[in-house]
Amino acid sequence: MRYTSLKAAKCMAAILFTTLWGGAQATDSISISLLYGQKYLDQGDWEPVEAQPEDGLGATFQLSDWPVAMVGNLLLSSDSATGSTKFPGLKVSGQTTELSFGVRKNLTEGSTKVFAEGGLALFSAKLKFVNTVTGESASDSASEVGLWLGGGLDVMVSPSVSVGGLVRMSKADANDPGLGGTHFGLYAAYHFQR
Numbered sequence: 001m002r003y004t005s006l007k008a009a010k011c012m013a014a015i016l017f018t019t020l021w022g023g024a025q026a027t028d029s030i031s032i033s034l035l036y037g038q039k040y041l042d043q044g045d046w047e048p049v050e051a052q053p054e055d056g057l058g059a060t061f062q063l064s065d066w067p068v069a070m071v072g073n074l075l076l077s078s079d080s081a082t083g084s085t086k087f088p089g090l091k092v093s094g095q096t097t098e099l100s101f102g103v104r105k106n107l108t109e110g111s112t113k114v115f116a117e118g119g120l121a122l123f124s125a126k127l128k129f130v131n132t133v134t135g136e137s138a139s140d141s142a143s144e145v146g147l148w149l150g151g152g153l154d155v156m157v158s159p160s161v162s163v164g165g166l167v168r169m170s171k172a173d174a175n176d177p178g179l180g181g182t183h184f185g186l187y188a189a190y191h192f193q194r
Contacts, residue, residue: 028064030192031162033057037185039077039096045178046127048084049094052077054183060104068103071117075100075183082132091132096125096179098170100148111156118149123172123179144179146172154189162189 035056043050054077062069078095102119126141152166164187170180 028194029060029062029069031060031189032192033060033187033189035073035075035166035185035187037166037183039075039181039183041094041096041181042178046094047086048081049079049092049127052079052094052096054185056185056187058187058189060189068105071100071102071104071119073098073100087129089132091130093128093130094126096123096181098123098148098180100170102148113154114151115154116149116151118147121146121148121170121172121180123170125179142179144172146170146180148180150183160191160193162191163187164189 033056035054035058037054037056039052039054041050041052054075056073056075058071058073060069060071075098076095078093080091080093082091083089084092098121100119100121102117104115104117107114107116122143123146124141124143126139128137128139130137148168148170150166150168152164154162154164156162166183166185166187168183168185170183172179
């Protein structure tokens, strides 16, 4: 069942991305953003790598007569630790990927915008354990479809560039390892307008 939903999610993501890319050629506004932040995962599943630095790439498409913008994001996080109290003598590495699509609604207008956003996401995660003495290793991974919801602040600093911050929560049903988490990030975006 998990693999069937994963294939369906990949197919939906490809169709949605193709649709958005085709629409981007005729949009009134498109922006590309780079994000840096921190992702906090479930401590029970991820300790000692439950707090991971996160990088991301985002895109926003909006026609002038649309009430919402279409958004897509790719978020990558990873971290490693050696000799934790939970796993003494082991090196633990963890990484996550979130590919998400959804909508963004600006709650204010002007050069400073407050926004809310949310949608569907495809999650994947991997944990790896390496014995620092023997070199033996084991790993655990999972993929799942879930939801995300967030909000933030976007401030135009020039006619084409904005900076901002966001908070985001994401959740999937998989538990081994737990997917999704709480994200805090800062970003810079370049806006193309027709």
